Amino acid sequence: MTPNIDVRSALQEGSQQPYSDLVTRRTGQLVRTVIEHRIADLADGSVAVLDFSHIGLLDRSCADEILSKLMLPLTADHPSKDGYLLLRGIAEHHLEIIEAVLEVHELALVVQLPNAEVRLVGAVTEKERHCWETVMRHGAALADAVAEEVGLACETCQEMLERLARRRLLRREADRFVPLGAVA
Template identity: 35%
Template structure:
């Protein structure tokens, strides 16, 4: 399953709920036009500041949106997350028990918010490998098959990985595949 990528680069101060709501609504509207699986990629590299209210509107509410039920799977990846973005984003997610797939401004994977340690380890492993089947994770994480399946089910239901048959694909890999596979990207 190769999702359609909806790419949004942000270049301004993300302050006030009003601004956050406008950004999120725009992304939700873009995703609504895609009649298949879609991955929204938000690049925060050029965002000098994000406040708590805006982090709630943009990050937490988009996570809720993508992990909700719908006719087509939806995913969201936050890229370019810098040190000064961390606290507002983490606070917005933790407050609601949410987790978001992120990548730091140095390209490191960051799983932000609330997730059990086993699920976090599995997510990081899948990110490092690009994709993995359950057996690979059983071997590499030294976890029981039962736990691995439970953890993968959670990651899938929270839209933190993409399930493709028996394979679980990281959002980073999906983005790379889309770029290599052709211009299946939407400007925003």
């Protein structure tokens, strides 16, 4: 199950105002609370898609309140929930702010731009990015195939892919690593 959560509707539900801009920490708290309620009953392993297509302005404090507080529990050493987030409809002007927030918290996310391009943003190394891109190109891949393509030792690549999976940037299915779903 992949729920699509329109962030603007979450904003309107939380604030009861017809806004489309995310500009204060308080607004971020309201939106995050609505999103948390919407994803609370998702089955483990579900991918929640947060759709930013109808969001205008996005300031750093609001992005921090929403994204870091949704992601940190998922990427903790002992997460209480096994879920994934994917951001859709991310405009170029949102990217700088989102990446700054993710970098501060050493987080990363998969985002889909309006043109359907999928990117890995946030705190990742170039080698991690290259491994992630290889899995994305193949749709699913074994660690040894990724290692061969990117020129890493198999054990090193396996560890890197495992880390990407723990950080909720790839899914692990048996011995393969796969993107976060059909939307990716």
